[in-house]
């Protein structure tokens with residue numbers, strides 16, 4: 001009587017988790033300093049001190065019953081108001097609390113949006129490679145089909161011809177993740193404008209909205225003063241899935257939101273369907289203490305210093321050794337071309353040296369590997385000689 005699909009998902013670990021668990025065992029066996037684990041995207045910088053101070057303040061001074069109690073399904077009004085105010089101030093898009101549904105991170109945000117937009121088993125969502133592997137699990141989990149636009153490996157923008165061929169009458173949404181996991185790329189304004197005009201034409205052709213699902217957990221992790229265009233300002237039919245996991249180093253606290261702007265097509269219905277999908281999956285009332293913290297701390301700047309140092313050492317070091325990688329403008333990943341042209345084999349070779357890097361196949365790019373540089377700087381420095389040995393062996 002067990003659901004076969006879920007049994008498979010629960011027993012087969014993702015390639016990322018597999019490596020991470022292997023790394024933990026190797027660290028116990030050999031000592032933590034002998035293992036160079038670049039597998040997981042777990043922030044390595046602490047949350048800003050204001051977060052802990054705010055938690056302490058709430059615990060000391062506010063009603064314990066209310067702090068730990070249920071909130072409305074969509075979240076505390078004060079938090080939704082603070083989020084809407086921040087969107088309005090930062091991006092010049094007039095947002096209101098009624099357009100915000102608070103979730104357990106971006107994962108729950110994405111699942112509720114996929115759930116809201118999946119009309120039947122013909123419904124399709126499109127991701128652009130390289131993409132976060134869980135999108136497939138989330139979309140298929142809602143009963144939809146998942147399609148992928150092959151990567152434009154020159155600059156990791158979008159292969160529009162390939163995208164155009166994939167869009168059809170069943171396309172409900174395109175997932176856009178910028179800055180991108182795993183490439184670190186920011187989609188340029190020009191890319192997003194072209195995407196917008198293609199989608200508008202396809203909406204006319206097929207007679208229904210095709211939404212952009214903007215997955216934005218890395219929005220605040222940006223280097224060299226680059227800016228990340230706000231997609232709802234470019235394309236009206238955009239739903240935003242946001243998370244505080246990476247920006248404020250709070251991944252274990254499970255807090256984020258869905259923003260369904262009132263100016264998009266069927267906005268009220270879509271918001272209600274997001275709430276309905278949340279209800280059906282039990283994604284109601286995100287952690288209430290964290291909702292209170294976010295109401296007060298949502299605009300704190302991220303702590304980028306360690307990532308900047310790691311990014312520079314790794315990008316420059318690998319480039320000097322002859323590796324090819326996309327210049328990472330954001331997030332905390334490097335997506336590197338395997339010197340032997342095969343990400344799986346290269347990751348296996350690295351594993352023999354206790355250097356743990358994720359094969360690009362999981363992200364839709366077989367020839368690449370992903371290096372998460374949200375680790376301590378000693379790990380980055382210690383890994384460079386191993387990368388030198390590896391490229392010499394290829």
Ligand code: PLP
Nearest residue numbers: 041105106107132177181243245
């Ligand atoms: N989207 C992307 C691109 C991610 O990399 C992640 C987590 O690594 C998520 C969504 C899920 O984030 P959260 O921790 O907020 O659920």
